[in-house]
Amino acid sequence: MTATTVDGAPVSAAAGPRAVRTVTWKTVTVLAVVLALYALLLLLAPHEGAARFRLSTDRDLFVLPTLELPALTTAWVCAAVALAVVGLAVARTRGGRRVPVWATALYAAALLVGFLAWAAAGSPRDLSVVGLLSGAVVLCVPIVYGALGGVIGERAGVVNIAIEGQLLAGAFTAAVVGSLTDSPWAGLLAAVLASTLVALVLGMFAITYKVNQVIVGVVLNVLVIGLTSFLYSQVLVPGAETLNSTTRFARIPVPFLERIPLVGPVLFNQTIVVYLMFVMVAVVWFALYRTRWGLRVRAVGEHPKAADTVGIDVVRTRYRAVLTAGAVAGLGGAFYTVVSINQFNREMTAGAGFIALAAVIFGKWDPVRAALAGLLFGFATNLQNVLSVVGSPVPSQFMLMLPYVVTLLAVAGLVGRSRAPAADGVPYTKE
Amino acid sequence: MSAQTPGPRGPENPLDEALETADPAAEPGLVEELEQERARERADLAEDTGDRWRDAMRHVVSGGWVVSVGAIVLAVLAGSVMIVLTDERVQETAGYFFARPTDMLAAAGDAVGGAYSALFRGAVYNYQADTFAAAIRPLTQTLTNAAPLVAAGLGVALAFRAGLFNIGGQGQMLMAATAAGWIGFGVTGLPFPLHLLLALVAGVLAGGLWAGIAGFLKARTGAHEVIVTIMLNYVAFYLVSYLLATPGLLQAPGSANPKTPPMRESAILPPLLGGQFPLHWGFVLSLLAVALVWWLLNRSSLGFAFRAVGENPKAARVAGIDVPRTTVSVMLVAGALVGLAGVQQVLGTVTTGFSSDIDAGIGFDAITVALLGGSNPWGVLAAGTLFGGFKAGGSAMQAAEGIPIEIVLVVQSLIVLFIAAPPLVRAIFRLPQPATRRRRTPPVRSTATTTEGQA
Incomplete structure (x- = not known):
C-alpha cells in the first residue's frame, strides 16, 4: 500500500484518476414515472373489449387486414416491454453508460400502442392508423x-x-x-x-x-x-x-x-x-x-x-x-x-x-x-383528434394537453441542457 | 446615459453600480480603476463646443426622453395612417380627390381626430361628461387596467434581470386565478379581511408554484425555461378548462357554461374610491409590489444573487452563489408576482365568476410592459399605466368610432420598437446623434435562448 494517509484516512481514492459522471438518472426517472402513471391508468380504468386498428385504405395495392387486438392484454404486454426498457436503462445508467436511443424509441412505441389499444377498446369504430399518421x-x-x-x-x-x-x-x-x-x-x-x-x-x-x-x-x-x-x-x-x-x-x-x-x-x-x-x-x-x-x-x-x-x-x-x-x-x-x-x-x-x-x-x-x-x-396533436373520433374515455381537455405534456417530459427527461450557438442573440460590433 | 436600450438590464450606469459594490479591501486598485473610467466617461459627455445655448440644446435633444416622445409621435402617426387608409368616408372622398381635395382631407382629419379624442376620453378625462365623477371615471379605469399589467410586468421583469425569459404569464395567471377563485367562492363562513387574505395568498402561491416548476426543471435537468413556460401555459389552460367544465369542481352549480359562480362578498377586493369607480385595492397591491421588487433587487442579498446570475451565471457560481437554487427562487417570486395579477382579475375586476379567458392576454402584454419599462420596477409601473390607458381608451375608441381595438396593439408595439432603437428615431427627426463612445461593457446577451444551463 503506497498510498499515504492523512489523519489515518486513506486517500487512495483521490490519488487515482477522478471519475466524472456524465450520465444522470433523470432519463430513468422520467421513464419510470411515466410507466408508473400508465400502469395506474390501466389499473384504475380497465377497458375490456377489443381494439381494432385499420391499416389500409380502399386505394391500396393490397389490403392489410384490420388488426384486432384484445385491449387489456395488449396494453399489459406493452407495459411489460416498457418495463424491460426501464430495466435496461437502469442497468446502463448504473454502468455509467447512456440509455441508447433505440431503447427510448422502443419504450415510446410500446406505451403508444398500449395506450391506443386501451383507448380504442370496445369502440364501434376502427382506429385508422393511416388517418393518425x-x-x-x-x-x-x-x-x-x-x-x-x-x-x-x-x-x-x-x-x-x-x-x-x-x-x-x-x-x-x-x-x-x-x-x-x-x-x-x-x-x-x-x-x-x-x-x-x-x-x-x-x-x-x-x-x-x-x-x-x-x-x-x-x-x-x-x-x-x-x-x-x-x-x-x-x-x-x-x-x-x-x-x-x-x-x-x-x-x-x-x-x-x-x-x-x-x-x-x-x-x-x-x-x-x-x-x-x-x-x-x-x-x-x-x-x-x-x-x-x-x-x-x-x-x-x-x-x-x-x-x-x-x-x-x-x-x-x-x-x-x-x-x-x-x-x-x-x-x-x-x-x-x-x-x-x-x-x-x-x-x-x-x-x-x-x-x-x-x-x-x-x-x-x-x-x-x-x-x-x-x-x-x-403527432401528439393529431392523436387527440383521432381518439376523440374513436370515443376515448379520457376527458378531451387532457387529450388536448397531451402534446404539451409530452414535450415537457421529453425536454426534461431526454434532451436536457440545450446549448445555443455561442453568439446567439449578441449583436456584432466591429472594432 | 450609457444605455438607452430598455433591455433586460436596468438603466443604471454599470460603472456606478460596480463602484458601489466594489470592496477596496478585497480588491485593491479596482476602485481607482473604476473611478478613472467613470471620469473618462464624464469627460466624454461634457465635451462642449463653447456655445452654451447650443450645448444646452444638444443635451436636451440627445437625451432619452426626446427619443421617447419621438417614438410616441411616430407610433401615433403610423396609427393615424392606418385609420385614414381604412376609413370609409376617406375612401369615398378619395374617389374625387383631384376635384375637391379638401373633402378627403377633412374626412381624414375627422377620422384621426375622432379616434384619438375618443382614445383620450376613454383613458384619461372625459370632457363630454356631465359630472366631474363621470369625467374622471376613465382615469380610474386606466389604473384598474394597469394594476394586473404592472404586477405581471414585474414578474416578467424580475425573471429578465436574472437572465430568464418568463413567457409563462398566461399559465401562472390562470393557476393563480383558479386557486384564488376557488377559495373566493368555495370557502364559506370566513369574515371579510381573512377570507380575502386567504384567497390572495392561495392565488399568489399557486402562481409562484406553477412558475416554480419551470425553475425546478431548469435547475435540475437543464430544460430550457422558454420551452417549459410555453408548454405550461397550454397545460394550465386545458387544466382550467377541464375544471371549469366539470360539475362539482369549478363549474357553477346548475349551469352548463364553463364558468365559476360569483365570488363571495368577503373575498372581494374593496373599491378604492367608492362604488361608482371601478378602481379597487388591487392597484395598491401593485404599487406595494413595485416597492417590494425595487427593494428586493437593489437592497437585498437575494436580489443581488438574482442580478449576479442574470449578468453572468459562471461568475456568480465562482462567487459562491448557488445558481440552481437562485433559478428556482427567481421563478417562484416571478410567478408569485404574475399570480398577483391573476388574483386581481378574479377578486377585483371580474368578480361575477370567471372562465378560462380570465388572463385576458395580460400574461403576454406583461412581456411588452417589462421590456418598455427596462425591466426596472418604476419603469414597469410607468409602462403598465401607459398600456392600461391604451386598453381603456382602445375600448372607448372601438365603441365610439368603430375602430378595431387592435390598432392599440400596433401603436403600442411601434412605441416599444422605436424606443428600443434611439438612432432610428434620431435619424427620422434629424436630431443629432450623441457622440459615439467606445463600448466598455460587452453587448447585452439576449436572455431568451442564450442563457446556458448552470453547467
Whole structure:
C-alpha cells in the first residue's frame, strides 16, 4: 500500500484518476414515472373489449387486414416491454453508460400502442392508423417550416422570437393575394415575401440598430397580430368574397407510390407544400452543414469576431440568413390559408410560432432534429383528434394537453441542457 | 446615459453600480480603476463646443426622453395612417380627390381626430361628461387596467434581470386565478379581511408554484425555461378548462357554461374610491409590489444573487452563489408576482365568476410592459399605466368610432420598437446623434435562448 494517509484516512481514492459522471438518472426517472402513471391508468380504468386498428385504405395495392387486438392484454404486454426498457436503462445508467436511443424509441412505441389499444377498446369504430399518421404530417407543416426558419436565424446568431409573427403575416398575405389572383401559387409567393418583410424588420433592428433581439421578436409578434387583426376586421370582413376566399392547393398523389399500404397515403398523397417541406428539411440540412454558405452562417453564429477576422462579412451574412429564414417560415404561414382552409381568421396561427420556437430548442438548433420535434408535436396533436373520433374515455381537455405534456417530459427527461450557438442573440460590433 | 436600450438590464450606469459594490479591501486598485473610467466617461459627455445655448440644446435633444416622445409621435402617426387608409368616408372622398381635395382631407382629419379624442376620453378625462365623477371615471379605469399589467410586468421583469425569459404569464395567471377563485367562492363562513387574505395568498402561491416548476426543471435537468413556460401555459389552460367544465369542481352549480359562480362578498377586493369607480385595492397591491421588487433587487442579498446570475451565471457560481437554487427562487417570486395579477382579475375586476379567458392576454402584454419599462420596477409601473390607458381608451375608441381595438396593439408595439432603437428615431427627426463612445461593457446577451444551463 503506497498510498499515504492523512489523519489515518486513506486517500487512495483521490490519488487515482477522478471519475466524472456524465450520465444522470433523470432519463430513468422520467421513464419510470411515466410507466408508473400508465400502469395506474390501466389499473384504475380497465377497458375490456377489443381494439381494432385499420391499416389500409380502399386505394391500396393490397389490403392489410384490420388488426384486432384484445385491449387489456395488449396494453399489459406493452407495459411489460416498457418495463424491460426501464430495466435496461437502469442497468446502463448504473454502468455509467447512456440509455441508447433505440431503447427510448422502443419504450415510446410500446406505451403508444398500449395506450391506443386501451383507448380504442370496445369502440364501434376502427382506429385508422393511416388517418393518425397522415394527419400528423399535415399538422406539423407550419411548425416544421417555422422551426427551420428559427434554426437558420439562430445558427447565424439572431434569435427569432418572431416566428409567430412571420407565420401570421404569411397566412394573411397568402389569403389576400391568393383570393385576389385565385391562384394558390401567388398566395404562396406573397406569403414568402410578407414573412421576409417581417424578417427584414427583425434584421434591421437586431443587426443594424443592435436592439435586444428578444425585444424585437416579442414586439414584432404583437405588431403583426395587431396589424392583421385590424385589417381583418376593417377590410377582410366587409370584402370577404373578393379578399378572403382562396383556392386551395389540391393533393398531388405520386403515381404508384401512393398505393403502397400505410406509407403511400401518409407520405405520397399530400399537397405540394407538404412535399416541399420534406425537401426543405434536407436542403436546409445540406446548406448548413455541407456548403460554404452554411459554414459561414455557423461561424458568424458561434464566433463572429473570428469570422470577421478571416474576411467574412458578419452583417451581410446575418442579414442573408435572417431573410432566408423569413422566407422559409413564410411557406409555413401560407399553409394556413392556401392548404389547410380557404380563408384567414384573426390570430389563426394560435401559438404555432411559439411551438416552433420550442421545437428549435428541443431539436438543439439542428434542422433535422427540429423537424422531428415538430413532427412529434403534430403527432401528439393529431392523436387527440383521432381518439376523440374513436370515443376515448379520457376527458378531451387532457387529450388536448397531451402534446404539451409530452414535450415537457421529453425536454426534461431526454434532451436536457440545450446549448445555443455561442453568439446567439449578441449583436456584432466591429472594432 | 450609457444605455438607452430598455433591455433586460436596468438603466443604471454599470460603472456606478460596480463602484458601489466594489470592496477596496478585497480588491485593491479596482476602485481607482473604476473611478478613472467613470471620469473618462464624464469627460466624454461634457465635451462642449463653447456655445452654451447650443450645448444646452444638444443635451436636451440627445437625451432619452426626446427619443421617447419621438417614438410616441411616430407610433401615433403610423396609427393615424392606418385609420385614414381604412376609413370609409376617406375612401369615398378619395374617389374625387383631384376635384375637391379638401373633402378627403377633412374626412381624414375627422377620422384621426375622432379616434384619438375618443382614445383620450376613454383613458384619461372625459370632457363630454356631465359630472366631474363621470369625467374622471376613465382615469380610474386606466389604473384598474394597469394594476394586473404592472404586477405581471414585474414578474416578467424580475425573471429578465436574472437572465430568464418568463413567457409563462398566461399559465401562472390562470393557476393563480383558479386557486384564488376557488377559495373566493368555495370557502364559506370566513369574515371579510381573512377570507380575502386567504384567497390572495392561495392565488399568489399557486402562481409562484406553477412558475416554480419551470425553475425546478431548469435547475435540475437543464430544460430550457422558454420551452417549459410555453408548454405550461397550454397545460394550465386545458387544466382550467377541464375544471371549469366539470360539475362539482369549478363549474357553477346548475349551469352548463364553463364558468365559476360569483365570488363571495368577503373575498372581494374593496373599491378604492367608492362604488361608482371601478378602481379597487388591487392597484395598491401593485404599487406595494413595485416597492417590494425595487427593494428586493437593489437592497437585498437575494436580489443581488438574482442580478449576479442574470449578468453572468459562471461568475456568480465562482462567487459562491448557488445558481440552481437562485433559478428556482427567481421563478417562484416571478410567478408569485404574475399570480398577483391573476388574483386581481378574479377578486377585483371580474368578480361575477370567471372562465378560462380570465388572463385576458395580460400574461403576454406583461412581456411588452417589462421590456418598455427596462425591466426596472418604476419603469414597469410607468409602462403598465401607459398600456392600461391604451386598453381603456382602445375600448372607448372601438365603441365610439368603430375602430378595431387592435390598432392599440400596433401603436403600442411601434412605441416599444422605436424606443428600443434611439438612432432610428434620431435619424427620422434629424436630431443629432450623441457622440459615439467606445463600448466598455460587452453587448447585452439576449436572455431568451442564450442563457446556458448552470453547467
